[in-house]
Amino acid sequence: MKLIKKVLAVTLVLALTAFPVIASAATDAVDFEDGNFSAFYIKEGDGDPSLLSIVDFNGSKALFIDSQEKGIPKVVIDVPALVGPENLDKIRTVQLDLVVTQPDAAAVPWQGGAIGSNQGADAATWYQGTEWSLQDDNKGTSDVTTISTTFGDGFGFVNNTPAIYLFMNWGNSGSDMYVDNVKFLDVDGNAVPLVAAAETTATAETTATPKTGVVSFALLFGLGAAAMGTGSVVLKKKDK
Incomplete structure (x- = not known):
């Protein structure tokens, strides 16, 4: 017995x-913990030699913008690749966390620039978003600064178009930048789901659950x- x-x-x-065990998405932001930055790239044609990579920074992964020759870094975000082309019109606000470091210096001089976006396929729909700036006179690494752009009525992204979001630094003085926690928010301030997170959840459900559901x-x-x-x-x- x-x-x-x-x-x-x-x-x-x-x-x-x-x-069946259903996996859920662990994040509502692009935090680069998976090492993937395929939706981020340096704008071509402007002669900026800045380099992008993923590094460990402040206890987590971050997108490292390695400025070269004191150029004007212009980082393009391929928005449809992150949220899906059918969800672009849900986005009202884009946020990202930024830290600027000045190598071998005791202070971070003025850094600043603009954030713009191409609302659709036509370049004439370029929208000049909020300008940003930061400075730290006391240390060579700035505090985390959250940069946010909220689109005005009629200036939101258009579904099923190659919409982009562009972040640039006009004040580059040989400084390096670290970007983390990129978020897309709707009109109510809720996160617009990321495509990768949704696909991961769907794949986990499909793998764990038989086709009959029993x-x-x-x-x-x-x-x-x-x-x-x-x-x-x-x-x-x-x-x-």
């Missing part, structure tokens, strides 16, 4: 672990039968 109980216990554990109990019954069969053999041996 002890053997039967042990086998049945194992059967129950295996059956429970066979039930976990097969063949394993349960099979192991249960094996347990009973084993018990019968043991009892017969005892009878002998």
Whole structure:
């Protein structure tokens, strides 16, 4: 009987672990923890040699904008690649966290620039967003500054177009920049889901859940039968 109980216990554990486990998205922001920055690139044609990479910074991953030759870094964000082309018109605000460092210096001089966006396929729809600036006279690494752009009525992204969001620094003085926690918010301030997060959740559900939506109990019954069969053999041996 002890053997039967042990086998049945194992059967129950295996059956429970066979039930579907639905994974949920861990973030509503682009935090670069997966090392992917394929939707971010330096604007071509402006002669800026800045380089992009993912580095460890302040205890997490961040997009490193390695300024070269004191150019004007212009970082383009491919918005449809992040939220999906059918969700562009849901975005009202774009946010990102920025830290600027001045290598081998005791202070960060004035840094600033503009944030713009191409609302659709036509360059004439260029929208000049909020200008930004920061400065730190006391240390060579600035505090985290959240830069936010809220689109006015009629200037939001247009669905199914190659919309972009452009961040630039006119005040580059050999400084480096770190970008993290890029968020897209709707008119109510809620995060617009990221495509990668949605796909990850959908994939996890598909993988963990059988097509019928019901976990097969063949394993349960099979192991249960094996347990009973084993018990019968043991009892017969005892009878002998």
